[in-house]
Amino acid sequence: MLSLRSIRRATVAAVGLLAGFSALAQEQVLNLYSARHYQTDEALYADFTKATGIRINRVDADDAGILARLRSEGASSPADVILLVDAARLWRAEAEGLFQPLKSATLEARIPAKLRGKDSGSGSQWFGYSTRARVVVYNKMSVKREDVDTYEELADPKNKGKVCTRSGSHPYNLSLFGAMYEHLGAAGAETWLKGVVANMAREPKGGDTDQIKAVASGECGIGLTNTYYLARMLRSDKPEDRAVVEKVAVVFPNQNSWGTHVNIAGGAIARNAKNRDAAVKFLEYLASDPAQAYFANGNNEYPAVPSVKLANPALDAMGPFKAELIPISVVGANSVAVQQILDRVGYK
Numbered sequence: 001m002l003s004l005r006s007i008r009r010a011t012v013a014a015v016g017l018l019a020g021f022s023a024l025a026q027e028q029v030l031n032l033y034s035a036r037h038y039q040t041d042e043a044l045y046a047d048f049t050k051a052t053g054i055r056i057n058r059v060d061a062d063d064a065g066i067l068a069r070l071r072s073e074g075a076s077s078p079a080d081v082i083l084l085v086d087a088a089r090l091w092r093a094e095a096e097g098l099f100q101p102l103k104s105a106t107l108e109a110r111i112p113a114k115l116r117g118k119d120s121g122s123g124s125q126w127f128g129y130s131t132r133a134r135v136v137v138y139n140k141m142s143v144k145r146e147d148v149d150t151y152e153e154l155a156d157p158k159n160k161g162k163v164c165t166r167s168g169s170h171p172y173n174l175s176l177f178g179a180m181y182e183h184l185g186a187a188g189a190e191t192w193l194k195g196v197v198a199n200m201a202r203e204p205k206g207g208d209t210d211q212i213k214a215v216a217s218g219e220c221g222i223g224l225t226n227t228y229y230l231a232r233m234l235r236s237d238k239p240e241d242r243a244v245v246e247k248v249a250v251v252f253p254n255q256n257s258w259g260t261h262v263n264i265a266g267g268a269i270a271r272n273a274k275n276r277d278a279a280v281k282f283l284e285y286l287a288s289d290p291a292q293a294y295f296a297n298g299n300n301e302y303p304a305v306p307s308v309k310l311a312n313p314a315l316d317a318m319g320p321f322k323a324e325l326i327p328i329s330v331v332g333a334n335s336v337a338v339q340q341i342l343d344r345v346g347y348k
């Protein structure tokens with residue numbers, strides 16, 4: 001039998017439930033799919049929530065995992081903002097229609113045009129928030145700096161048997177080669193990549209850090225790496241990392257010509273974002289001074305916003321450098337042609 005007390009209890013519970021629902025309805029959320037997972041990113045997200053009241057739900061996966069998830073979720077995807085690393089991947093996601101354009105005066109003022117997706121009238125589909133350079137590391141005992149201070153020399157017969165890289169098809173290399181394709185033309189890029197393959201000390205394998213270690217051990221004379229992998233090792237106090245960095249030197253290639261290849265980590269609004277306003281706020285927040293500092297420092301990268309200056313001892317030690325001026329969007333768009341060349345020249 002229903003007692004008065006149990007009715008009262010049920011009423012209190014129902015009212016509580018309703019209050020809960022309306023709080024839920026009012027609470028703004030942002031669903032973030034991120035390929036970046038760094039300690040300082042926690043502070044980045046917490047500050048955004050503090051400033052806007054928008055709660056961030058995060059899905060962490062690697063870039064390939066995020067793209068696969070977006071494809072399979074389709075129109076029902078809860079994703080609002082996507083963070084990816086590398087121009088080739090951002091370009092691919094845009095080409096597959098996984099993003100939507102954004103016209104933002106804030107972002108146009110803060111992020112240089114060459115670090116944004118191409119604006120075909122309705123805005124850019126993605127925005128770069130940090131940059132990393134793709135540099136040459138060489139063994140100080142066996143290689144002379146003047147023999148490796150351009151990307152072109154990686155293909156020079158004088159460097160036969162010395163070059164080590166990760167897979168040619170890895171997005172970091174696809175982007176560098178996409179830039180070389182722009183500088184050298186299709187035929188020039190093919191000749192160059194053929195020369196690089198002919199100079200290899202071993203089949204491409206491992207990640208960038210593995211190339212640095214192989215250069216230190218002497219298995220390779222010359223390697224390619226993103227700056228942050230080297231910076232991470234330079235800042236490490238592990239004896240084994242100290243031993244590695246003592247044996248290698250870094251060179252920012254092509255300082256006397258077009259400059260060193262630079263890539264980005266970037267963000268975009270998902271095609272089917274349900275919380276678009278929150279997504280816009282978040283992308284604009286990422287270009288603010290404090291967010292830029294968190295974003296870049298978290299992975300030893302350079303801020304995309306030119307006026308933001310960071311004190312990062314490892315990057316400072318590597319020194320300032322001249323970056324190439326090719327728009328990142330062009331580099332990404334060349335990745336399809338580059339992959340075909342890689343298949344022809346046998347660059348695994």
Ligand code: FE
Nearest residue numbers: 085172208226
């Ligand atoms: Fe990486």
